[in-house]
Amino acid sequence: MRLSQILAMCSSISKQALMQLRQTTGYPMLACRQALSRCNGDVSEAKAWLDERAQAEGWAKAEKLIDRTARQGLLGIVQRVASPNCLSLLELRCETDFVARTARFQTLLSEACNSLADNFIASAPQGVTLVPQDRLLGLKLGGSSLADCVASLVGSVGENIICGRALVFNAQPDSLALYCHSPWQAEPDAHPLQQSETGSCQFGRYAAAVAYSGGSEQLAYQMCQHIVGRNPARLDSPQPNPDPESEDALLRQEFLLNETRLVGDVLQEAGMQVAGFFRLKCAEE
Known part of the structure; x- marks a missing residue:
């Protein structure tokens, strides 16, 4: 993602909503910004979007990591x-x-x-x-x-x-x-x-x-x-x-x-x- 896009995203998101989403989910700050931007600042919708994306990416990663030892x-x-x-x-x-x-x-x-x-x-x-x-x-x-x-x-x-x-x-x-x-x-x-x-x-x-x-x-x-x-x-x-x-x-x-x-x-x-x-x-x- 380009710097100009990140700055535009930050300007339209409240700091309170960003911190709330970050603390609630534990997802990276940039992912939280992206989620809030896509969901027009709605924290609940942003959380659902992040969870859905993490789950989809997780299944894909799980297939790749399945042979790695978990000790x-x-x-x-x-x-x-x-x-x-x-x-x-x-x-x-x-x-x-x-x-x-x-x-x-x-x-x-x-x-x-x-x-x-x-x-x-x-x-x-x-x-x-x-x-x-x-x-x-x-x-x-x-x-x-x-x-x-x-x-x-x-x-x-x-x-x-x-x-x-x-x-x-x-x-x-x-x-x-x-x-x-x-x-x-x-x-x-x-x-x-x-x-x-x-x-x-x-x-x-x-x-x-x-x-x-x-x-x-x-x-x-x-x-x-x-x-x-x-x-x-x-x-x-x-x-x-x-x-x-x-x-x-x-x-x-x-x-x-x-x-x-x-x-x-x-x-x-x-x-x-x-x-x-x-x-x-x-x-x-």
């Missing part, structure tokens, strides 16, 4: 006050952790994870239920599908973005503990945790959850930390592993916070029983 990203987890024994989890992958830190990436992940909870938690059987990709990508976020929203984000950031694993975990009738670990803090403009009736979304590179009865919430949380750190593959085994460092049964592992004791002994002393657990690492093959 960064985040897990999003929603556990609601109204159903504390259940959670929904979604893995959203990208190419760089710079994109994973941004507000737009985390906003999409939060909205998608809450939609996952809306649509699957109420009917989820006991235990872990994996959500098929076709049903996941068809989730509605506002008036658009999750697939379209991902394509729009691809068009905006220019990276391959993939919806990975999605699940719901129903611990009923047991209690549910959750730990979500991230190696870095979110950027200042990152999406805030949604403290509302729809539930807050936690972000992290690792997540673990435990279905338990008895004991205390603190110990259950520590068990989740242990599971993230030691990565057990099963709850128990008939015989202990001769090499304690290679032990993969949770109850027979040395407790991460006190390696002089076994997890099974710690739980027995506290009167806690673990019915099930899971652990995920983002972008883990």
Whole structure:
């Protein structure tokens, strides 16, 4: 676009409308100017035009970027006050952790994870239920599908973005503990945790959850930390592993916070029983 065209565009657009559109959408300033110019300064119409263009460009970019490796990203987890024994989890992958830190990436992940909870938690059987990709990508976020929203984000950031694993975990009738670990803090403009009736979304590179009865919430949380750190593959085994460092049964592992004791002994002393657990690492093959 020529300089004369840009100057003419700027003269017909109010600064207030431009800043509002920029802050609302996160699109580049020049794209916002162009949208407002095409839509006669109407912010709502300009936003719709930008979203439509980003989605179209995103699908085109997604086709080109589909073979690029996406080894960064985040897990999003929603556990609601109204159903504390259940959670929904979604893995959203990208190419760089710079994109994973941004507000737009985390906003999409939060909205998608809450939609996952809306649509699957109420009917989820006991235990872990994996959500098929076709049903996941068809989730509605506002008036658009999750697939379209991902394509729009691809068009905006220019990276391959993939919806990975999605699940719901129903611990009923047991209690549910959750730990979500991230190696870095979110950027200042990152999406805030949604403290509302729809539930807050936690972000992290690792997540673990435990279905338990008895004991205390603190110990259950520590068990989740242990599971993230030691990565057990099963709850128990008939015989202990001769090499304690290679032990993969949770109850027979040395407790991460006190390696002089076994997890099974710690739980027995506290009167806690673990019915099930899971652990995920983002972008883990």
